[in-house]
Amino acid sequence: MEQHTVPNHTRSQPGTRPLTTTEAAEHLGVKPGTLEVWRVQGKGPTYLKLGRSVRYRMADLDAYMADAARVSTSQG
Numbered sequence: 001m002e003q004h005t006v007p008n009h010t011r012s013q014p015g016t017r018p019l020t021t022t023e024a025a026e027h028l029g030v031k032p033g034t035l036e037v038w039r040v041q042g043k044g045p046t047y048l049k050l051g052r053s054v055r056y057r058m059a060d061l062d063a064y065m066a067d068a069a070r071v072s073t074s075q076g
Contacts, residue, residue: 016057016058018048018050018055018056018057019055019056019057019058019061020053020054020055020056021035021036021054021056023056024045024047024056024061027058027061028045028061028064028065035047035056039054044064045060045061045063045064046060046063046064047060
């Protein structure tokens with residue numbers, strides 16, 4: 001029986017696995033339904049569509065939070 005191995009450069013490194021909507025919502029401090037609504041509205045963090053599954057990269061979630069940072073209530 002032939003065994004297939006995944007080359008090291010294609011394996012996920014620890015902490016790089018894309019997150020589910022529930023996991024991403026927990027990371028952002030919002031409800032999963034909020035992320036679902038944002039996707040329909042074209043808002044929120046960038047996401048991956050893998051077949052029928054939606055996933056979020058941690059780097060995209062962190063970039064979204066960094067972009068949302070404000071120092072004054074008068075900022076957009």
